[in-house]
Amino acid sequence: MKKIEKAKEALDHVIYTRPKIIELIWTALLAKGHVLLESVPGTGKTKLAKTFAKVIDGEFRRCQFTPDVLPSDLTGIRFFNPKHQEFELRVGPVVTNILLADEINRATPKTQSSLLEVMEESQVTIDGETIMIDQPFMVLATQNPVESNYGTFPLPEAQLDRFLFQIDLGYPQRAQEKNILESYRTSDPYGDISSVLSLQEIVAMQNDVKQIHVGETVMDYLLDLVSQSRNHPDIELGISPRGTLAFMRAAQAYAYIRGKNFVTPADLKMLVPYVFTHRLRLTMEGAMKKNNKASCGRDSKRCACSCRRKGRPEVV
Numbered sequence: 001m002k003k004i005e006k007a008k009e010a011l012d013h014v015i016y017t018r019p020k021i022i023e024l025i026w027t028a029l030l031a032k033g034h035v036l037l038e039s040v041p042g043t044g045k046t047k048l049a050k051t052f053a054k055v056i057d058g059e060f061r062r063c064q065f066t067p068d069v070l071p072s073d074l075t076g077i078r079f080f081n082p083k084h085q086e087f088e089l090r091v092g093p094v095v096t097n098i099l100l101a102d103e104i105n106r107a108t109p110k111t112q113s114s115l116l117e118v119m120e121e122s123q124v125t126i127d128g129e130t131i132m133i134d135q136p137f138m139v140l141a142t143q144n145p146v147e148s149n150y151g152t153f154p155l156p157e158a159q160l161d162r163f164l165f166q167i168d169l170g171y172p173q174r175a176q177e178k179n180i181l182e183s184y185r186t187s188d189p190y191g192d193i194s195s196v197l198s199l200q201e202i203v204a205m206q207n208d209v210k211q212i213h214v215g216e217t218v219m220d221y222l223l224d225l226v227s228q229s230r231n232h233p234d235i236e237l238g239i240s241p242r243g244t245l246a247f248m249r250a251a252q253a254y255a256y257i258r259g260k261n262f263v264t265p266a267d268l269k270m271l272v273p274y275v276f277t278h279r280l281r282l283t284m285e286g287a288m289k290k291n292n293k294a295s296c297g298r299d300s301k302r303c304a305c306s307c308r309r310k311g312r313p314e315v316v
Contacts, residue, residue, distance in 0.1 A: 004205075004257055007055045007196040014051045014189050015044050016176045023257065024165055024274060025052060025140075029202065030209050031253035033164025033246060034119055034139040036104075036155075036278060040146055043169045047190065049100040049140045056202055057195035058097030058136065065107035067151065071114035078127045089126060094118045095133060097199065101141040105152045112159055115139065119162040136202045139163075157237065157281065164246050166278035205256070212252035213262040221265050222247060229276060234286025239279055247275050 004026060011022050025048075028035045037045050046062065053060035063074060076092035093099060094115070104112065118124045122133045141163070143155075160166075172180065183189050214222075226247070230238030239247070250271050251263045258267075 003197050003201070010055050010193055010196055011048070011051055013183075014193060015048050016172060016179045016183070018176075021167055021169065023254075024167055026257055027250055027253045027271075028164045029056075029136055029138050030205050030256060031164060031246070031249040032122075032135070032137075032206055033250065034141070034162060036160070036163040036166040037140060037142045037169055038145055038166060039142070039169035040171075041144060043171065045140075045142045045169065046100060046102065049098055051190060051193055052140075053098035054190075054193050055195060056097070056136065056197050056199065058199055058202075060098045060100070061093035061096040062100040062102060063093050064102045065104050065111070067106060067108055069107050069111050071111050074111065074114050075118070075124045076126045076131075078129075089129065091124075091126070091131060094124050095131065097134070097136055097138070099137075099139045101139055103144060104141040105143040105155055107153065109153055109156065112153065112155060116159065116162065134199075136199060136206065157279075160278045161240055161242055163278060164250055165274040167274060209249070209253045209256045212255050212260075214248060214252065215262065218251075218263050218265055218268070219248075222251070222268055225268065225272060225276075229280060232286075234283055234289065235280055236283045236286075237279075237281035239276060243275065243279050247271070250275055 008019070008022050008026065012019065015022070025035055027033075029052075037048075039045060049062070050060055063069070072092070074092045074094050076090055076095070078087050078089050080086070081088045101115065118133060118137075119139055122135065122137050124131050124133065143152075171177075222244070226239045226244050229235055232238070247268070248263075251267045254267050254271060255261070255263045
């Protein structure tokens with residue numbers, strides 16, 4: 001746990017972002033999940049991904065998504081080498097530890113769908129040959145909400161459901177931005193960052209996360225939250241079983257990095273906006289009345305009241 005704290009401090013030294021965001025990205029990595037970062041340009045999304053890969057001593061690849069990017073540009077291709085008179089396999093940038101899918105919503109749906117297999121199964125198939133991706137593996141995707149109506153292709157629900165979290169970076173606070181100016185005035189602190197954790201240590205932590213206890217009462221509360229999303233009159237599409245499993249694993253990872261060996265209802269409530277928001281599709285009436293985050297907050301409170309009636313622990 002001390003190494004995780006040291007790694008979080010190293011990230012904060014370069015990014016100066018909110019500690020909660022760094023904590024969520026660590027949670028996603030240990031839960032073997034992927035993260036969708038949504039923010040305006042220039043808020044440090046690329047720097048965050050590069051620094052994160054450097055801290056864990058992992059390989060980093062970046063792919064800038066545009067409408068002309070092909071699926072083979074991501075996964076790889078088998079080509080004929082005239083020098084050796086044979087076909088050779090050249091893997092794409094998905095074969096890495098940390099993949100930055102920059103402005104993912106600028107790619108066509110065909111290219112977006114090429115990430116489905118690698119995000120779900122940690123493998124990629126090229127001309128019938130399956131290549132396993134070594135762990136840890138995480139996709140950090142970004143999209144710019146400002147230009148969402150100009151030459152972009154919204155991610156379908158099947159793609160969104162494969163992201164564990166959707167995080168809005170937002171602008172830094174005044175004190176944080178002042179620290180950025182002071183730190184970057186003479187040099188780039190990224191060059192001073194060294195690896196804190198090895199890939200083998202990360203894999204061991206991912207296995208330890210699965211042993212975090214989830215009590216029956218907490219599991220019932222988790223299912224209450226999921227059920228509310230499926231039965232809410234303002235929600236057309238609720239949380240899928242894949243989302244339910246991801247929610248539980250995220251709670252285990254979040255408890256782990258906070259030094260606990262069990263999950264509490266408070267852990268679930270904290271994660272709800274990041275796990276649920278991008279998975280929910282509101283009805284037309286619901287979209288007119290409130291946004292997804294408001295629905296998540298109201299549902300968690302409603303479930304808290306339900307838990308009190310059933311004798312379960314209330315979320316504080």
